[in-house]
Amino acid sequence: MSIKQIRYLGDPVLRTACEPVTTFDKELRTLVKDLTETMLDAPGAGLAAPQIGVSLRVFTYDVDDTVGHLVNPVIVTRSEEEQDGDEGCLSLPGLSFPLKRSANVVAAGFNMYGDPVTIEGSETMARCLQHETDHLDGVIFVDLLDPETKKAAMKAIREAEWNTPPVVKASPHAMYGVIR
């Protein structure tokens, strides 16, 4: 097991819907261990597989001194009651923004051995379960912000030191050709 490089917003893997896990093998257990170690090192409350470049439906969490993981998670119930709070993400280091989330959720999935698992979460755990499950669908929490907050978030992201602009491959002359 090892600490992996965490991918930042802008990496296409974060915008790709992940594949379900079909084989509960040694490779999956290594992935869970890598995710756990990378999350604890960061440190963060949760880490989803695409954040270390693996497009599989797996995440780990570390909330209220409980470290765990969930494979092929589905949010099966979410409360109408909401919670306020700031949310952040290891793929957007240093940034956090207020986001309403369901106050209580139940997530179902499997552990790394293929046994069914159900997790009931409230407060931080509920927020974490929603945030990490979103990651597996290519959704980043900033997508869900209210329009005003999102505007501020986009500005902060543009100015963030980790957000290096992509390399431009086409020359301006080539682009003129396309426009004409």
Ligand SMILES: [Zn+2]
């Ligand atoms: Zn995240």
